[in-house]
Amino acid sequence: MNVKPIQIYDTTLRDGSQGEGVSFSLNDKLQIAKRLAETGIDFIEGGYPLSNEKDVAFFEQVREMDLGDAKVCAFGMTRRRGLKPEDDPGMQALVQAATPVITVVGKTWDYHATEVLRVSLEENLDMIGESVEFLAGHAEVIYDAEHFFDGYRANPEYALKTLRAAAVAGATVMALCDTNGGSLPEQIAEVTAVAIDSLKDFPQVTFGIHCHNDSELAVANSLAAVDAGATQVQGTINGIGERCGNVDLISVMANLALKKKGYSVLGGRGLQSLTELSRFVYETANLQWRGGQAFVGQSAFAHKGGMHVHAINKAASTYEHIDPSLVGNERRILVSELSGRSNIVAVATRHSIEDDRELQDKILAEVVRLENQGFQFENAGGSFDLLVKRIVGSFSPHFSPIKYRVVAGETSADEKDVYAEAILKIRVGDQDCFNAAEGHGPVNALDTALRETLLPFYPQLRDMYLIDYKVRVVDNGAGTAAGTRVNIESGDHKETWGTIGVSDNIIEASFQALIDSVEYKLHKDNVTPAT
Numbered sequence: 001m002n003v004k005p006i007q008i009y010d011t012t013l014r015d016g017s018q019g020e021g022v023s024f025s026l027n028d029k030l031q032i033a034k035r036l037a038e039t040g041i042d043f044i045e046g047g048y049p050l051s052n053e054k055d056v057a058f059f060e061q062v063r064e065m066d067l068g069d070a071k072v073c074a075f076g077m078t079r080r081r082g083l084k085p086e087d088d089p090g091m092q093a094l095v096q097a098a099t100p101v102i103t104v105v106g107k108t109w110d111y112h113a114t115e116v117l118r119v120s121l122e123e124n125l126d127m128i129g130e131s132v133e134f135l136a137g138h139a140e141v142i143y144d145a146e147h148f149f150d151g152y153r154a155n156p157e158y159a160l161k162t163l164r165a166a167a168v169a170g171a172t173v174m175a176l177c178d179t180n181g182g183s184l185p186e187q188i189a190e191v192t193a194v195a196i197d198s199l200k201d202f203p204q205v206t207f208g209i210h211c212h213n214d215s216e217l218a219v220a221n222s223l224a225a226v227d228a229g230a231t232q233v234q235g236t237i238n239g240i241g242e243r244c245g246n247v248d249l250i251s252v253m254a255n256l257a258l259k260k261k262g263y264s265v266l267g268g269r270g271l272q273s274l275t276e277l278s279r280f281v282y283e284t285a286n287l288q289w290r291g292g293q294a295f296v297g298q299s300a301f302a303h304k305g306g307m308h309v310h311a312i313n314k315a316a317s318t319y320e321h322i323d324p325s326l327v328g329n330e331r332r333i334l335v336s337e338l339s340g341r342s343n344i345v346a347v348a349t350r351h352s353i354e355d356d357r358e359l360q361d362k363i364l365a366e367v368v369r370l371e372n373q374g375f376q377f378e379n380a381g382g383s384f385d386l387l388v389k390r391i392v393g394s395f396s397p398h399f400s401p402i403k404y405r406v407v408a409g410e411t412s413a414d415e416k417d418v419y420a421e422a423i424l425k426i427r428v429g430d431q432d433c434f435n436a437a438e439g440h441g442p443v444n445a446l447d448t449a450l451r452e453t454l455l456p457f458y459p460q461l462r463d464m465y466l467i468d469y470k471v472r473v474v475d476n477g478a479g480t481a482a483g484t485r486v487n488i489e490s491g492d493h494k495e496t497w498g499t500i501g502v503s504d505n506i507i508e509a510s511f512q513a514l515i516d517s518v519e520y521k522l523h524k525d526n527v528t529p530a531t
């Protein structure tokens, strides 16, 4: 069967940066461009050179990078009213960006031309035609038809004229924009087909689709346009962008490659790097991951319900629409009060409890009891592992806490320096050890005191570090009134693990999570407890 290649046009660095809370540095932009190219993205829209110095510098520096087959595009608007293109600073900035592709946005909607630009409909057509013609002398031109679908609904004849003006002037791609993100898939399909038909006397012209997600339909709309004949999809990684965002290219690429028949993206490669690409962009943009993001989210293949895990263990496709590895993601089994024995067996693989139903029931009962107190084991695999060890009987403590005290306060009213000190007594083997430490805060002081005390006995702890610390107030209603839940994420050179503590007292909850974190490290490294 013939497959139709669909070009992927990424505008994370331009339209994505219009998203609230997104601000890329120059280096961020260059790094993301490199990743996009490595993934096999066809077009990388780098920014708006008229807008700011950073984008100008981006285009200067990106030229020095080897981005393989990816084409870098500079973005800008048509010439200003009353100016010749060659005299327009925006046009000049686009040319100076010296990219192989220039994307120029123009108005399609008659209302927008007359009310916002305040130009006649004829002048708007001239602005489009003259701008494209001028730019086509310097680069391949993609024409972004802003508000195309709203424009078509308001005045179809005029909307199509704006496309024709761009085609006559030499644009090679018409990107139809659902700028306000308000269209439905059936409208997109119908209007895209009409637009394509209207330019059939320009066989060299192809069509793209550029959707926003204001109605949560951007993916469906983009796929509808592709079915109607569009061969380029514009969007951003993770759907970041203004208001509700742009279409998420991750979902578009995965659906086109894995679900829809007859299309290919990324030259048939690169799909397995989608999860990594998604997370790289989140990290670089300093944004929180969306756990439930389709295909690449951390929870996209996370199974919690006991009945589901039972089925997954027998046949994964019962609750997974694709094999997660196809997009570089992985299956996760969560343990909680909603678990059945199947979750416990699946998570506790290293404890060989598959055949012991009695043990499975005991572990499950303990999980349910603790969750009722405010514990949550989904992100606390280290603590869950220790819980299983305790019930199975393979847990041997490496130390035992005797008492601790934490003091925090201000050094003086003048200096207002906050200090924290921890005093700790623990038993290691047959020795009682006493230590005090200072820290940036009470938990840091306690952590330092604990490590310093244990290091002479367990030098392996030098390789362990704290990655994240989170506190939540829990009001469990049903169970004992638990006050705070502390989750700690720790790591060493090999792996990361989560631990948990719950108590009315935040310091006590933190201490429990710290103890579990250290015990998990020592157990996993098979360190013999000091005698």
Ligand SMILES: CC(=O)SCCNC(=O)CCNC(=O)[C@H](O)C(C)(C)COP(=O)(O)OP(=O)(O)OC[C@H]1O[C@@H](n2cnc3c(N)ncnc32)[C@H](O)[C@@H]1OP(=O)(O)O
Pocket: 015, 018, 048, 050, 051, 052, 077, 078, 079, 080, 081, 105, 106, 107, 116, 117, 127, 146, 179
């Ligand atoms: C749908 C989209 O996402 S399009 C891209 C939107 N992105 C951005 O706006 C981000 C980058 N923008 C910027 O840095 C600035 O807005 C600039 C540099 C482009 C322009 O800044 P300013 O000159 O201060 O103008 P301002 O932003 O206030 O207004 C936009 C101007 O462009 C004009 N304009 C808007 N769209 C177009 C167009 N397609 N063609 C020609 N002129 C246009 C407006 O009429 C207005 O000009 P006016 O003040 O003479 O009426």
Ligand SMILES: CC(=O)C(=O)O
Pocket: 015, 105, 144, 145, 146, 147, 177, 178, 179, 180, 210, 212
């Ligand atoms: C061009 C563009 O970003 C839009 O119309 O949404």
